[in-house]
Amino acid sequence: MNTVSVKNLTKFYNKQKALDDISFDINTGEIFGIVGPDGAGKTTLLRILTGILEKTSGKISIMNFDIDKDCEKIKYHTGYMSQKFNLYPTLTVEENIKFFAGIFGVSQQEYNDRGEYLLNLTGLANFKTRQAKDLSGGMKQKLALISTLIHKPDVLILDEPTLGVDPVSRRDFWQILQEFSQKGTSIIVSTSYMDEAELCNKIILLFEGRIIIQGNPVEVKKIDSIVLELSSIVGTQHAVSLENIIETIKPFVVDLSFKGEKIRVILKKDGKEAFTKEFGKLFHINEISPSIEDVFMRAMQK
């Protein structure tokens, strides 16, 4: 079943086009990743889905409610966590959760069951009486997550939830997301971390307000490009300067980046032979499977 359906969505800020003809569907229990560079329109898209911003045109339905007609009903089915931490710093962990439970009209019985469960799941149970301002960054994110989950939303919308959170907390956070997705919650998450994109069931790449790639992470990687990893052959590395290498390689490749002492290049599908012929003496050449990052770099070059 489609929990979220977006058709031909556009958004203008004055005359500036922020989103251009966006369409996608999300199924029950899917984790839907929105990836893209800063300013691509990720936050704008999420804010339109939550009803904070109004769209310019297009159709959006969430849980079969049209956002134009039943925005208020949709609010009971969605949970939103914005980029900024925005719970109440002087309230304790428990008071913050209870506050949002109260606003959503969650009954005491429901709160007891679900609140405890969420607190244990996130490991915040021991910090119930601590004021939110005294929590660490990772714990704050988890508290914000609980507050958006307390009313059992069918669709969870998260705007770069793990920005600036340490790797361990990030992994915990994603485990929680996966647990909820398995229980049937659809999750829309924007991220700029490519490893997180790999954890999604479906991703879109937004670039300058348009979707330039759409699909699941495995599909997306089957593209008409190959990725090579070059490591220098001992002896040549001092003979030629780095600038020279880059200058000579550049015309042959789509994208070039450094990874430790190695150079990563993306080539067009048919470009490997020519490249090997030209630079085989300079480098050890290894073909590797493309990462999502490679895919996006390639896509944005087009």
Add this chain to the structure above:
Amino acid sequence: MKTSKSRILKIFQKEILHIIRGRMVPLLVVAPILQMLVFGYVVTTEIKHISIMVVDRSLSSYSRLLISKFSNVEYFDLKSVSNDKNDIQTALTKGDVKCVLSIPEDFEEKIKKGEKTSLQFITDGSNSNVGSAAINYGSIIIYNFSKEIFSDKMRQFGNIIGHIPDITIEERIWFNPELRSTDTMIPGIIGLILIIVTMVVASLSLVKEKEYGNIEQLIVTPIKPYELLLGKILPYIIIGLIDVVFITVAGILMFHVPFRGNILLLLALSLLAIFVNLGVGTLISTISSTQQQAMISAMFFMLPNMLLSGFIFPIKNMPQIIQYITYIMPLRYYVSILRGIFLKGLTFMELLPEVTALFIYALVVSILALKKFKKTVG
């Protein structure tokens, strides 16, 4: 309806916790009392104890009698008596005294002969308030002195020319017979403090939600703008009313301000003023995106209200154009109501014009605020 009420309650509880945890209780309850003390003791519009020097070149019984009149009132402090005219210059220039009474050599002589004599009264005009007060008080004393001498003389001839008609003014000042400025000040202070604890603090608290992004988190919930607004301002309504009671009681106990009216009427009409303040506070919050902006906007509202409400300066003394402007200051009506209830014990019907004005103000501002707030929130 039940969920709506419980949502308002949730916001209310949260706000109360925020006020308590943010250590704002002393600020909202104790600070107003301190403010009242400052205003009560410092801002007094009466001028007393004006320092005076007398240059007595007559050195006679009449001149001594006149000097004693000046030294026996609390309006003047007799600093020195000299008989050298040159002392006037130095004393006034150095600022030792604010005014000088100079008695001519032939003072007694002329009085005894029944001739006209004049005294010189010199004041330091650099502080015009003190200067004009000194002249006022001084002329009254001298006038009374002259009248005394006149009636003494007349009494001597009374047998010959019969009774002399004498018209005297019996001054009666009602409601504040001693013209104590604290009596008019303290009721006015309630108005001022209400502006601070309701308008300023509430608008800051509303803007804070915006500044910290909490509002965004609330927009995505089913809460309605009016529920949010009501829950947010309810604590400040209560604190405002508590402050009214506190200052009233403190004013009565510490400054012996009379309270002749009905306390319930005072609270009911204060509620009206609180609504005006909260409405303006909400409007300010909708046009400000940071607490700093809100603070500055609040000052822009507060200052003219203070100056043009008759709280410190009497409206009657203002230029006509400014007097018209005072009609748009809500504090003007509230200050009249406060003074009316405190000093005159006025009833609701007697205060009807002010109440009507304040009511219309509250209604218009509240509707505007809710409309504007709805727009920014949702």
